[in-house]
Amino acid sequence: MISVTDVCLKYPNAKTDTIQGVSFDVKQGEIFGFLGPSGAGKSTLQKILTGVLREYRGSARALDIEVRNRKNDYYEKIGVDFEFPNFYGKFTALQNLKYFSSLYAAGTSDPAPLLERVGLRDDANKRVSNYSKGMKMRLGFVRCLLHNPELLFLDEPTSGLDPANARIIKDMVLEQKTAGKTIILTTHNMHDAEELCDRVAFIVDGKIKTIDTPRALRESGTDTRVEYSFTEKGEESRHACLLAELGAETAFRAALDMGTLKSVHSQEKTLEDVFITLTGRSLS
Ligand SMILES: Nc1ncnc2c1ncn2[C@@H]1O[C@H](COP(=O)(O)OP(=O)(O)OP(=O)(O)O)[C@@H](O)[C@H]1O
Ligand SMILES: [Mg+2]
Numbered sequence: 205m206i207s208v209t210d211v212c213l214k215y216p217n218a219k220t221d222t223i224q225g226v227s228f229d230v231k232q233g234e235i236f237g238f239l240g241p242s243g244a245g246k247s248t249l250q251k252i253l254t255g256v257l258r259e260y261r262g263s264a265r266a267l268d269i270e271v272r273n274r275k276n277d278y279y280e281k282i283g284v285d286f287e288f289p290n291f292y293g294k295f296t297a298l299q300n301l302k303y304f305s306s307l308y309a310a311g312t313s314d315p316a317p318l319l320e321r322v323g324l325r326d327d328a329n330k331r332v333s334n335y336s337k338g339m340k341m342r343l344g345f346v347r348c349l350l351h352n353p354e355l356l357f358l359d360e361p362t363s364g365l366d367p368a369n370a371r372i373i374k375d376m377v378l379e380q381k382t383a384g385k386t387i388i389l390t391t392h393n394m395h396d397a398e399e400l401c402d403r404v405a406f407i408v409d410g411k412i413k414t415i416d417t418p419r420a421l422r423e424s425g426t427d428t429r430v431e432y433s434f435t436e437k438g439e440e441s442r443h444a445c446l447l448a449e450l451g452a453e454t455a456f457r458a459a460l461d462m463g464t465l466k467s468v469h470s471q472e473k474t475l476e477d478v479f480i481t482l483t484g485r486s487l488s
Contacts, residue, residue: 205386206230210262222248224410235381237401238390241487245410246390247287250359254284280308283353285361289344293333297343300332308351318346322372337364345373358389362396392487394475408483421478432468434459440466
């Protein structure tokens with residue numbers, strides 16, 4: 205569905221390449237995530253793939269075309285949820301969606317149920333200039349689904365949303381996957397990456413450091429640590445070891461036998477722990 209080989213991009217006024225030799229493939233029906241801190245190049249990569257930035261080097265193919273050669277019909281087949289969605293402020297949400305629907309040659313969905321789904325039914329006839337950032341984000345998400353595209357690009361789709369609204373958007377993203385759509389999304393939220401993505405690319409300073417499933421990434425590298433404590437002479441004694449070595453811990457076994465164990469906590473690595481280990485950078 206998408207095949208990117210050795211893509212580099214330099215913004216006109218920049219001294220160095222912002223995207224530095226990026227390669228990856230995305231299969232049909234997959235949710236592929238770019239996870240990385242602010243400034244890593246996630247939105248820039250999205251803009252290359254959506255045909256906005258066409259002055260890249262290397263090859264970026266999507267839907268069987270080299271995207272720098274895209275024609276306007278490319279936008280009939282892809283849906284783009286921008287990081288900072290733009291609307292006509294004097295129009296209501298419904299008027300905006302009706303206008304954007306009119307730009308597509310093929311049929312589009314009725315916007316009203318989509319607005320209802322993202323909690324904007326009662327605000328559908330309000331001018332977008334009176335919308336909050338989170339409302340615009342939800343409206344932007346709805347807009348990218350109007351023409352039922354087979355390939356979706358979502359740039360931080362849950363950023364700025366409260367947990368309940370983020371949940372709705374994530375459920376809708378997963379429904380798109382179930383419907384067979386291919387989805388590329390960017391995030392700096394490890395929980396979103398883990399929950400939504402089949403595979404994740406760790407991106408830092410315009411380079412992809414690794415690509416794998418969230419699970420394989422979490423299980424990679426060093427073993428899980430365990431912290432345990434037991435009561436000894438009336439006081440709590442705390443210890444730590446690797447999970448694989450817990451059975452051989454004399455102090456742990458003794459406490460288990462004597463019934464003096466107070467707590468056992470395994471410390472599974474988070475995706476962010478792995479990100480820090482592999483990239484030397486944190487996500488925030
Ligand atoms: N139009 C532009 N001209 C020059 N440099 C730019 C332009 N847009 C972005 N950049 C720079 O390119 C780098 C990558 O930016 P990008 O927006 O792709 O990061 P990001 O990973 O999406 O970050 P965030 O998580 O904050 O959205 C940053 O250093 C940014 O300052
Ligand atoms: Mg961005």
